[in-house]
Amino acid sequence: MLIFPFLYIVSESAIQHISESVFVGLCRKLGTSQQVSMRRDTSDITELLTNRVTSDLNSVMVSGSHREGFRMKGSDIDTMYWRNFERVIWNLSQTQYYSRHRYTLILCDCSDSPPGFSLLQFLIPARTRTSSVILASRDIVSSLVKRNGNIFISSSLYRETMLPSLTPGFTPHGPRGSGIYAGLEYDDAHCFASDFWPPPAASWIERCHSWPQPHVMCDIIRSGCHFVATGHKMGNYQDHEWRISFSRAEQILVYSMNHTQFLTYGLLKLILKEVINNGVGKEDKLLCSYHMKTAVFWMIQRNTVPHWCPQNLLLCFWECFKLILSWVYEGVCPNFFIPENNMFLSSIHGDKQNQLFIRLHALYEKGLISLLNSPSIWPYVLKVIYNPGLFICTDEGNLLSEFEFDFTLFNCIINRSVQGITNLHHCMKCLRGVEQLINTPLTPYHVVSLQDNTATCLQEIAFILNSMYKNTCRNKIVYIADRMSHRLLKLSAKFGLMSNMVFMAMYYYKTMRFVDALFVIKTTKVLELYKANLHITTDMYTAAFRGRSLTSKMRFFRRRSITLSNNIFYIDELLPEQLSSLQESQMYLIIPQLVLLYMLEILCYLHVDTSKVQTTLRYLQNLVHHPQEVYIKKGVDISWQILGICYQVTGNPQAALYAYQQSLSQVPLNKIKYATLTRIQNILK
Template sequence: MERISKWRSESLKFYKYLCQKIGSEKVVKTRRLAYTIRDMGHGQKMISSGSIGEGLNLNGSDFDYMFIDPNFKVYQSESEVQSQCSKNPLITDNEESHPCFTQLRPIDPNTMTVPFNYFQMNYRGNAVFSSELFKLHYKNTAISHIPDLCFGKIHGPCISNQDETIDVAWSLKCDKWINQAKPWISRPRTTWPSSEIISEIVSSGVLFVAIGNKGSINEHVEWRISFSVAEKFLIFSFSHTQFLCYAMLKIVLKEIVEKHEDLKGLLCSYFLKMIIFWISEETETHLWRPDNVIPCFMACIQRLSYCVKYSILSHYFIPDNNLFFLRFSTAIKDKLTNILKDVYKQGINCFASSETLRDYQSQSYDINQSIISGNITFLQQMIPQLGLIRGFDAICTYPMLVYNFLHHSRTSLSRSLFALQISETFMHFTQRTQYPHRSGNKHHYNRYEHDLSHLVIGLHSDAVSGLLKLASFLYVHNNYVASLTVITYTLQKYTDEKIYPTDFRTQKKTFSNIQKHVLNLMKTENLNTILKSVTIHPFVFTNNSPTIPQELQLDVTRTPTSFHPLKFAHFLHFLCYYHLHDLSSCEQSVLRLEQLILSDGFVYMSVPDTLNTLILCGIADQLMSDTETAKLCFQVAAKFDMDNETSAASRLASRI
């Protein structure tokens, strides 16, 4: 009995530690809700997936998004096709495909509308819908949908950005549950998943992503059946103990197994997901509780080791598909099995060699944590996450967000997250608004009022960047005095306690003492108020934005361009005084810009924000007729601009 009590006590202690390091139930719920709200802003066209969409934010977690192509609808037979179908219908054909894969055929190749008939090809005498051509098309057009995918590359079924931190898969949808997976609905199971979850999953249908079965002679015309929506339903139904075990499996993979170069890429997060789905289905749900987290994790490791040893891992929805078939050589299998056996033997001590959980033994975690400390921990985990969500450039449509806010926002947390997303969307919407080419004062006035109203709503997105967008907009419209008023107010808000959410992810920062103090003072405020008061988000211009000063048009061409908010504020300060012919104030603004560059030193010269600050300083010097200093600024920027991302080279070529 004493042994059981000690074992439960250790599990509870470790559970508390995991909540601090990986995320408490509240944190995970907030992460998921934030992404769900962002998805809502896109109607049924975008689905956040992968670890981050599931509520995790581990080292190396990337953005995974699925976009549903609205031009097509997949059916399993011609008889299912609706007579008034306005989309291009495609029919599944599983006869020559491996389980979990299918070919797609148009009903009548001659009725496929332009330009989508480009994806058709004649294969073995039949018209088929090519996954390879579909994927290639979206690779070439990805930047028009998501500017971050400039120079994107194909990565499996996805289009990825240059450093592979964003994966976007364009998919096709079938509203009905696929026949291949129908046995899953009624197969014997314990208590998980519930009948309600199963019903929701089945009613959501399935997706098809553009990748064939590797090694198949039909690979280029096959499509993989994707259960991403179903998998999110299942993971969202996990107890927090289940979710933490899933996270620990990922940490074992990334930080223990993949330390061995020859094992990288052999296992993936998807396999771990299948493992925990199977175990959850076979286990009574009451066993997944905090005082049992260590035995639950050990059971997961044991199952994974067994699956590797015998090269068998059945797909959760379509068991005929063995995900480990011919995956490992004998030598690799033996090595991987031995590593997993060692992990099992060490238990949670295996994490001593991991980056994320290595400090467990040296930390003390009180089960009855104070409210203040809990608030700090929650914000420290949420601020970087919300910064990532709001930083992603697939901007929502505000009518859909407002509709869902009015009809589906029932808690203070959801209202806060909706308000933040709506504000962010309105700020970016101004940059993307396309107006008809009309002349006349009335049209000009209507456009001005329209953009201004959006920017005012966007003020609530953070403490500084929203204000700067408004100031820049006023400057563009020659309202220099009003712009200076906003800039002055913005600079007053630029204080030491402000937080850059992206720094917490890219530089692994922690809160300073003054930041903790301010957050403690605000502990009774709602999340929306805290975030818009203390966070500063990247200040970015997109091409053709009505808020870009004319002097910077050369710097914002194809891709979004970011500027350091404080430095841009001083540059805009300079521009306003320049047009007001106040040369003394202009000189002070230029001096302040130069001081900020010197304070950065040359350590951060590879950072786009810093390079763009040199460009700002060079433009200011050029306008002040100091051509030699301007030339020097552009030369230094060009030297460190290895990828030619700034306007430095073109400005030098223009012979200052």
């Protein structure tokens, strides 16, 4: 029994009642099972299509809590990259599965490294010694070191070699590069992939009697592993060793959890952030989310708690907490896949271990009262303690309205799109990927995600075709390309978001159909202003969309910002900004939708009706000078830049100069500084 500060013993039934309340609170904060599935499905589709586009060279995998389905404030997005022509093998017999003319093979050598770490030997056959070096990437060649007559890839040299490939503004952080892009924190890591399950983790397969299920275990074994460029701090060859990563396996395991198990993991993460590490210096934050996840894995597999259900949520949490406490006491945290790998060995020992144990033991002695120290949890605990007879409904269907869920879904889709499309070949690979996925079992979330990604791909094809053929002397080819681009944009606008109409307007302006462009702009702008100022209630939304498909609902939602790929040129007026952003390794320009619409309207009126230019310019000026979040949430820098461009093309260089200077003073989301400085110099000349 656990004592609360209310001078009575809390019974088992009372704890179950509190558990139900906390379950509901966590569903609201971390997501219902339906929300979590939706986040995962949309991420999966985007990753599948992205890897289809970049399959000639690279693969990408989003890992960590974001991919697992959490959307916790302050958590970063972990991304792993590896080259598809580089593979790690565990013994020489596995070379038979690869063509040496297509693959760079790397041999794993764990014989002299701590558990969970390895040296990577670069294989160079005697017959093709020269060609193999040529086949290897320059990053590998620059990272080679000799040891005992063999050639190995140094993890520390590899990290240094990969620094230039980090996104500008990102800083090295262990094996990763960390930074902020578009308001989100990212952790990027370049690694090597292995298609084989690691022999050091063979014992994990033998342990899988009750969890995970056999088909999940098979998926995990087929997923292989990765090697991340960081050595063991207490290893003999720290600068040369690589850590074996099970990120894909962990993702599959988290996907296989029931929702109570997932929320127990989430509760541990919240308590770690809001209680254990709260007010603690960075150097004293010894426990991390990975330790919490490991504890949940072990508890599920050991079957210590027979029923993971909402009524047992706090019991499940408490058992996991006790396991972590015992690990800290013993100074041993066994990796779930390679138990011999003690993840506390190099960080939690001596005085730090004692201090951490004292801190955790103090929480243990308080019992579940320690939950009251968590701002996210205490309201749901006190609600039941003060109202013991309160009925708690744990039916997730009643926790979230249809409007709230759909809003979350479409925001998730809007913020996830296929990466790496730079040419027509990439677009066709993406569409072929969509075609193949359509013939596979899909959830409704897969379908709308595919739909949005397809619409985006069609837009990009339209502008690529226009750029390819606009300067040709053969009128028939130009006509065919224009007709095809026009059809693609209409198709994109037909089944995509309302915002896709903006691309139609840009295309009409680019091809000098100014009247058509103005019609599209006015229609889109009216809808944009109406929806931005419409205060939708749950009842209004339910009455309007009850029983309708997600596809039909999608057209109701709007993008606040339009994303333009910097590898595809849309209109000449934004070309310097795209080139400047591309020079800073930025893939996209992010422009508030209404700002772009006003810009296009001004540019069209300059060709059709100059008397309306100043009125539209005043609307744009008011929008940028007094930004409202409903219209401009991101991209204040490009908003001032566009205002400056519009001032300049309408013959007001002094106002343009002021707008450009304001653009330089904003958060550089789009990295357009060079374009801004060039425009300022042109005015001053």
